[in-house]
Amino acid sequence: xxxxxxxxxxxxxxxxxxxxxxxxxxxxxxxxxxxxxxxxxxxxxxxxxxxxxxxxxxxxxxxxxxxxxxxxxxxxxxxxxxxxxxxxxxxxxxxxxxxxxxxxxxxxxxxxxxxxxxxxxxxxxxxxxxxxxxxxxxxxxxxxxxxxxxxxxxxxxxxxxxxxxxxxxxxxxxxxxxxxxxxxxxxxxxxxxxxxxxxxxxxxxxxxxxxxxxxxxxxxxxxxxxxxxxxxxxxxxxxxxxxxxxxxxxxxxxxxxxxxxxxxxxxxxxxxxx
Ligand SMILES: [Mg+2]
Numbered sequence: 001x002x003x004x005x006x007x008x009x010x011x012x013x014x015x016x017x018x019x020x021x022x023x024x025x026x027x028x029x030x031x032x033x034x035x036x037x038x039x040x041x042x043x044x045x046x047x048x049x050x051x052x053x054x055x056x057x058x059x060x061x062x063x064x065x066x067x068x069x070x071x072x073x074x075x076x077x078x079x080x081x082x083x084x085x086x087x088x089x090x091x092x093x094x095x096x097x098x099x100x101x102x103x104x105x106x107x108x109x110x111x112x113x114x115x116x117x118x119x120x121x122x123x124x125x126x127x128x129x130x131x132x133x134x135x136x137x138x139x140x141x142x143x144x145x146x147x148x149x150x151x152x153x154x155x156x157x158x159x160x161x162x163x164x165x166x167x168x169x170x171x172x173x174x175x176x177x178x179x180x181x182x183x184x185x186x187x188x189x190x191x192x193x194x195x196x197x198x199x200x201x202x203x204x205x206x207x208x209x210x211x212x213x214x215x216x217x218x219x220x221x222x223x224x225x226x227x228x229x230x231x232x233x234x235x236x237x238x239x240x241x242x243x244x245x246x247x248x249x250x251x252x253x254x255x256x257x258x259x260x261x262x263x264x265x266x267x268x269x270x271x272x273x274x
Contacts (some may be wrong), residue, residue, distance in 0.1 A: 015271040016050050018209030020201075021264070022079075022194050022223060024233075025058040025068060027216040031256045032236040037072065040257035043264040044072065050268070055079065055197065057190045057213075057223055059178075062093055063145040077201075082176070082219055083193035084148035084186045088200070095148045096186040098172060103150050103184055106171055116164050117156040118182075121146065132180070151181035176219065190215075191222025212267065214260055217241060224249070231263045 023029050030037050037044075047054055053076035056065060062080045065087070069078060078087045084096040098106070100122075110116045121129060121144055129140040132153065154161055161182075165175050168184060176183045198208055213220070213227035216235055224230035224243055234240045234255040243249045252259025 015274055016052060016268065018207040019050075019052045020198070020208055020211050021047060021052055021054045022057050022197075022211065022213040022227060023054060023260070024190075024215040024217070024220045024223070025056055025060065027235060027256055028214055028220070028233045029056070029072075029257055029260050030068075037257045040261040043261040043268075046265065046268060048073070053077075057083070057193060057215075057220075059149075059183075059219060061085075061143055061145050062087055062147060063142040064139070067142065077197050079190065079193040079197070081147060081149040082183070082185055083188045083190040083222075086193055086196060093147060096188045098186060100146050100148055100150070103148075103173065103186075106168075106173070107150065107152075107184065110164065110167060115156060115160040116167075117160070118152045118154045118164075120150045120152045120184075122150060148186050150184045151178070152184060153180075154182050178219075189222040190220060191224075191226040194223050194226040212264075214263065215241075216256075229267065231267075233259050233263075 026032065029040055044054065054074055055077050056068060056074065057079040058065060059082045060080055062085055065078050065080050075089060077089065079085065080087065086094045104122050107120055124132070126137060126140050126144070129135065129144055130137060133140065133143065135143060168175055172187055174185050174187055176185055194211065194213065198211060202208055210229065211227045212229040212231065213223045214231045214233055215224055216233040218241065221243065224232070225245060230243060230246055230249045232240050232243060232249055232251045234252050236255045238255065240251050250263060252263045254262060
């Protein structure tokens with residue numbers, strides 16, 4: 001019997017050992033308009049070859065993420081609903097309290113006060129969600145399978161919205177203004193999800209040396225701050241968010257998946273040349 005030596009020395013020297021890539025989807029890895037990710041394929045393929053997990057961290061639902069997971073050929077953890085849902089492979093999703101049913105109870109109770117005038121996804125039919133979001137029927141159905149957050153259309157005035165915000169905070173939730181929808185969320189964010197995943201994987205004996213996060217919008221801020229290497233992806237109009245707390249943060253030259261691709265190829269090359 002011969003013993004095959006394991007080259008621990010060589011492994012320790014691999015500069016890409018123990019990397020994790022956390023990424024927003026919309027406008028970051030997926031094109032803002034077309035949801036195309038083909039410009040990012042070279043980096044995605046290199047990351048797969050180097051066995052560096054790519055972990056989507058999105059405002060989308062678990063059901064929506066499953067579609068992207070298959071298209072992107074990912075097999076690791078995922079984060080849905082802006083950090084409130086963490087999915088580890090072959091496990092039930094971990095849902096931050098209070099969870100969707102309690103949120104719906106809170107909303108229905110709130111609406112007994114006539115100044116809180118709004119409608120949520122849970123109040124709408126598939127047709128209404130399609131109309132309000134522009135999604136097709138299949139996508140609207142996936143977007144409605146919610147576990148821990150609710151998109152709302154606010155019909156009241158700003159003063160009543162501020163009162164509603166205080167009511168939500170008192171109940172352990174928060175409100176986040178998106179492009180079109182107001183989102184009722186559990187009291188968590190994408191950054192706390194990143195920290196949870198790093199701790200969880202380490203507790204299972206996985207080596208993690210370096211975390212990278214890519215995002216394009218305000219709801220990515222906590223995730224970018226939680227990472228060792230934050231990368232801001234330029235928006236489709238050429239503008240970009242800023243991260244004053246981390247003045248060294250790289251901003252991609254190109255928007256969306258093309259910028260995502262180049263930033264990661266550059267980063268890998270930079271570390272491999274060291
Ligand atoms: Mg985005």
